[in-house]
Amino acid sequence: MVQFSTNKLRISSGMRPTGQLHLGHVVGALKKWVALQDQYQSFHFIADWHALTSDYADTSKINDYRIEMMIDWLSAGLDPQKSVLFVQSAVPEHAELHLILSMITPLGWLERVPTYKEQQQNVADKDLGNYGFLGYPVLQAADILMYKANAVPVGEDQVPHVELTREIGRRFNTLYKETFPEPQALLTQVPRLPGLDGRKMSKSYNNDISLSDSPEKIWKKIKGMMTDPARKRRHDPGNPDVCPVYSYHKIYSSEETKQVVQRDCRTAKIGCIDCKNWVSTSLVKDLTPLLDSRKKYVSRKGDIQDIIKDGNNRAAEVAKETMQEVRQAVKFSG
Numbered sequence: 001m002v003q004f005s006t007n008k009l010r011i012s013s014g015m016r017p018t019g020q021l022h023l024g025h026v027v028g029a030l031k032k033w034v035a036l037q038d039q040y041q042s043f044h045f046i047a048d049w050h051a052l053t054s055d056y057a058d059t060s061k062i063n064d065y066r067i068e069m070m071i072d073w074l075s076a077g078l079d080p081q082k083s084v085l086f087v088q089s090a091v092p093e094h095a096e097l098h099l100i101l102s103m104i105t106p107l108g109w110l111e112r113v114p115t116y117k118e119q120q121q122n123v124a125d126k127d128l129g130n131y132g133f134l135g136y137p138v139l140q141a142a143d144i145l146m147y148k149a150n151a152v153p154v155g156e157d158q159v160p161h162v163e164l165t166r167e168i169g170r171r172f173n174t175l176y177k178e179t180f181p182e183p184q185a186l187l188t189q190v191p192r193l194p195g196l197d198g199r200k201m202s203k204s205y206n207n208d209i210s211l212s213d214s215p216e217k218i219w220k221k222i223k224g225m226m227t228d229p230a231r232k233r234r235h236d237p238g239n240p241d242v243c244p245v246y247s248y249h250k251i252y253s254s255e256e257t258k259q260v261v262q263r264d265c266r267t268a269k270i271g272c273i274d275c276k277n278w279v280s281t282s283l284v285k286d287l288t289p290l291l292d293s294r295k296k297y298v299s300r301k302g303d304i305q306d307i308i309k310d311g312n313n314r315a316a317e318v319a320k321e322t323m324q325e326v327r328q329a330v331k332f333s334g
């Protein structure tokens with residue numbers, strides 16, 4: 001029998017299994033989730049239905065991606081004894097709640113979500129003109145409200161989605177019955193890790209450092225990374241505050257190194273290659289324990305299946321309770 005702590009606040013958050021994770025996932029989500037798992041009753045799901053919104057045409061690898069993602073999560077330190085780690089599509093109640101919430105969500109709310117237009121403009125290699133893509137914030141709302149989450153650990157760009165979830169939950173509570181608490185965005189003070197070109201790190205922008213990259217490949221990518229655009233030649237002074245490489249220093253380098261970069265970039269005393277070499281070395285060092293742990297989990301795929309199954313059962317237990325309440329609220333029970 002699964003025990004759920006009654007005195008801990010809940011969080012819910014997922015990740016789309018669309019291939020190998022990158023460093024943005026580790027810094028932007030996984031490290032936060034690991035830090036929060038003692039404090040909150042955490043529900044984390046592999047958002048495979050969300051993956052379909054953009055990757056519906058080829059689902060041949062989705063099963064491998066699910067397993068790989070769970071391996072990455074465990075390697076990063078998520079503990080299945082503390083957090084409920086599961087696969088979204090294994091809990092079909094998510095789809096039912098999504099359907100009901102989609103009925104009460106005005107179209108205008110979805111059309112004004114900033115990531116909707118931003119992604120349609122930036123993602124050139126996929127068709128995002130589908131109904132599912134417009135509606136994915138409603139599915140997100142279902143994922144969050146299902147577990148009556150009090151908070152959602154997100155990056156700045158996802159804050160509008162949490163706001164929308166609150167609006168949808170509020171509308172449900174007003175139309176039918178007080179059912180859902182209002183989740184708050186939980187922004188933690190981790191500096192943003194941009195992609196190699198300074199934009200948000202994303203596989204679809206081809207600007208990511210993947211967890212499968214070798215140290216040599218990481219160095220090659222960082223070597224080619226965008227810097228302060230005003231620093232065109234070696235003797236031009238630069239400004240670390242506008243340089244994406246410095247954003248990496250903020251996360252991976254010692255205080256001493258950061259001070260050296262802040263001082264000597266501005267006088268052109270150091271070159272960008274040295275600066276990039278320092279950050280690449282400390283990044284690889286930081287990543288090594290995760291990659292070592294990953295190797296161990298890869299050889300235990302049977303255990304991973306068991307962990308997923310157990311997480312699915314624990315999530316379903318809560319989801320079934322919530323859906324009973326929801327059906328009663330909308331008079332669709334019995």
Ligand code: SF4
Pocket residue numbers: 227228231238239240243244245246261265270271272273275276
């Ligand atoms: S020295 Fe470092 S911080 Fe300065 S512009 Fe070059 S890469 Fe960026």
